[in-house]
Amino acid sequence: MGVPRLDSPDEEIKKWLNHIALICLSEEFHELKKELEQIYRQSEVENYTLAAFVDALYAFVAQEEYNRICQSGTL
Incomplete structure (x- = not known):
């Protein structure tokens, strides 16, 4: 599933x-988010909870997109 454009139906x-x-309800997402929160808090990242959420979500979406591309044989 590709990212929809602003003019998508x-x-x-x-x-x-x-x-x-x-994705956000999955256990795997919560585990990654929690791990990133710990890393970001220790690194004193500003608003580490939001940064961890965004990065975890991006990682899941990017992985799924990569898998989709691999399956289509485009890569």
Whole structure:
């Protein structure tokens, strides 16, 4: 599932948001976020909880996109 454009139909955007919600509810996401929070807090990153959340979400989305590309044989 690629990232929707701003002019994407509402249904595509809803699918994307549901997909993100499922990622954010997963145990793997919470484990990575917690690990990043510890690292960022020790490194004195400003607003470390938000930074950890964003980076964990980006990591999951990027991994899924990479997997999708690999499966399509484009890479």
